[in-house]
Structures are given as structure tokens and as C-alpha cells.
Amino acid sequence: MARDGADPQARILEAARTEFAAYGLAGGRIDRIAKRASASKERLYAYYSNKERLFLEVLELNLREFASDAVLTDHDVPAFAGALFDHAVLHGDHLRMIDWARLESDGTWRPALEVMLGYRDEQVRRIRLAQEAGRVDAAWDPVELMTLIFGIASAWVHEPGASPAPGGIPDPAAMAGRRTNVIRAVERLIAPCAIRPIN
Known part of the structure; x- marks a missing residue:
């Protein structure tokens, strides 16, 4: 209630x-x-x-909260991935709302989508700065890299066998291990010695 x-x-x-x-x-x-x-x-x-107006209001509110909660700072892309993972675990409902909007919307969720696109563009700009600072492999296209990082950070939420039952409490040790793996995966992904992406 x-x-x-x-x-x-x-x-x-x-x-x-x-x-x-x-x-x-x-x-x-x-x-x-x-x-x-x-x-x-x-x-x-x-x-x-109407119900759709309420749905869109919730969606935009969720996206604004997400955009303020997980931000790339100090060129630290692995820490950013960890923050994305934390948000996905604590607010899985935000990701579910995005999925529902993609499945059910006829395009009227554009104002909420623009919030997300603005957030993405800002993080892409920060990834470019991290590349200029030598912290991220410059061979990556920043937009594609942002997509990959988001996919890695949210993978556990979308993997059916890894998610707790609705209302269930995630195992802290399992969550800590998964978070560590997310950070390690992103560290390897952005390392200057990483395998170059295929063009």
C-alpha cells in the first residue's frame, strides 16, 4: 500500500x-x-x-531518476558500470517499464525516450573524454561502447535464471560476485590492449 x-x-x-x-x-x-x-x-x-498518460508519467519519472543515479565521473568507466549494475538490481522495475514501453507504445513515449537519449548522449560525451585521457581504448566508437556497457551491467536482471522471484531478496554474496564480474568485464573491454572491434 x-x-x-x-x-x-x-x-x-x-x-x-x-x-x-x-x-x-x-x-x-x-x-x-x-x-x-x-x-x-x-x-x-x-x-x-487516461491510463496511458499515467503510464508515460511513471516512465519519465523512472528515467529521470535513473539518469541522476548512474553517471560516469572522473573517466572511471568500470565504476560507472558498477553504478549501472547497482541501479538495475535496486530498481529492476525501471528496466521492466522500458521493456513494456517498447512492446506496447505506438511512439507516444517519445518525451520519455528523449530523457533517456539525452542521458545517453551525455555519457557518450564523457566516454570520449575518457578516451582522450587514455583511460578507454580509442578504437571503440563511444556510442557502441555505451550500448555494450549497459548490456553487461543489466545482463543479470534480464537473465531468467539469475533473477530472484518477485518479492524475493537477492543473495548478497551472489550480487557482490556479479557486480565484480561486471566491473572486470568492462575493465577488459575498455583496456587499450583489448581486441579491436570489427568494423
């Missing part, structure tokens, strides 16, 4: 996050969201004209 003391709109957004991450846009139910938020459907529709 939503947290006591939060204003109705905040409760609705929080409840919608849970609902849409689990069921997507098509499967999400406004009545369940309203019940979880301890709000009436009429109050919900006063804030959001």
Missing part, C-alpha cells in the same frame, strides 16, 4: 509504478492503482486524463 502522509498524486504515482512494472500498460488496472494509492478513480483521473 502507499505510504501514509504522502499527497494523493504522489501515492498514485507510487502505486502506478508497482502496477505498470508488473503488468505493463495493457495489463495495468486503474482500479488496482487507485486502491493501492488509497484514492478514488475520480481523483486519479483528475490528475491523469
Whole structure:
């Protein structure tokens, strides 16, 4: 249930996050969201004209939080990969929302997508700076490298056998090992002596 003391709109957004991450846009139910938020459907529709508008609001909120949570700093790309992994583990619902948007949207999620593209472009710029500083193999195209790093960092979340059951608690030792492997993989990927990518 939503947290006591939060204003109705905040409760609705929080409840919608849970609902849409689990069921997507098509499967999400406004009545369940309203019940979880301890709000009436009429109050919900006063804030959001329809279910899709609420879905897009949640998606954009998630992406903005992600964009502020995992940022490449000090040319430290492996640490950046570790931060991406941490976010994927702690906020798997964010990745699920992106997946749902890709599957169900007809293109109306563009404003939220632009948040993600802006984030990506900024990290690509920072990767270029890390290349100029000699911290990353200059043979990589920064855009392609960013995609590979994101894929490595989020691999455990998308691998069915590695994810805990819904509501389950990840094993701390397993998570620490996977995080270490993510960082090591990225270290090898960006090392100047790494095998050059095929053009």
C-alpha cells in the first residue's frame, strides 16, 4: 500500500509504478492503482486524463531518476558500470517499464525516450573524454561502447535464471560476485590492449 502522509498524486504515482512494472500498460488496472494509492478513480483521473498518460508519467519519472543515479565521473568507466549494475538490481522495475514501453507504445513515449537519449548522449560525451585521457581504448566508437556497457551491467536482471522471484531478496554474496564480474568485464573491454572491434 502507499505510504501514509504522502499527497494523493504522489501515492498514485507510487502505486502506478508497482502496477505498470508488473503488468505493463495493457495489463495495468486503474482500479488496482487507485486502491493501492488509497484514492478514488475520480481523483486519479483528475490528475491523469487516461491510463496511458499515467503510464508515460511513471516512465519519465523512472528515467529521470535513473539518469541522476548512474553517471560516469572522473573517466572511471568500470565504476560507472558498477553504478549501472547497482541501479538495475535496486530498481529492476525501471528496466521492466522500458521493456513494456517498447512492446506496447505506438511512439507516444517519445518525451520519455528523449530523457533517456539525452542521458545517453551525455555519457557518450564523457566516454570520449575518457578516451582522450587514455583511460578507454580509442578504437571503440563511444556510442557502441555505451550500448555494450549497459548490456553487461543489466545482463543479470534480464537473465531468467539469475533473477530472484518477485518479492524475493537477492543473495548478497551472489550480487557482490556479479557486480565484480561486471566491473572486470568492462575493465577488459575498455583496456587499450583489448581486441579491436570489427568494423
